[in-house]
Amino acid sequence: MTIDERLKEKGIELVDPPVPTASYVPCVTVGNLVYVSGQGPVRDGKNVYEGTVGKDITPEEAQKAARLCGCNILAQMKKHLGSLERIKRIVNLKGYVACTDDFKGQAVVVNGASDLMKEVLGDNGAHTRCALGTNSLPTGIPVEVEAVFEIYEQR
Structure with a gap:
């Protein structure tokens, strides 16, 4: 099953x-790796989610973000690639969570992105990861995620 077929199925x-x-x-390719800049929960140029986790937004909402x-x-x-079929695997994912000082669920929040990669890429969606808490993120978003992918050589 192709990645596009899996997306459609889900x-x-x-x-x-x-x-x-x-x-x-947004993206830079170095050899067979693509580095994707941090992405926020944005759609059509607008923040879909805003606020601080543990104060303005729930952990469940942040996971959706x-x-x-x-x-x-x-x-x-x-x-960047023209086709998701050039993705061999995701290598690394880093998630940043704007949260209160006492919030300890950053890993659970970032699971929202990690679980998506596993759903879409199957076994090639397993990756190394870091989930960090911070006091704020650009434009008031609660979560930002960046990634590194390994790709197949262009044929």
């Missing part, structure tokens, strides 16, 4: 990826 729609809001590019970040990562990859 009812996951990738929309146009967000445009950078600062001085960076992380899943949307993962969808935006895949949308960036599709735009």
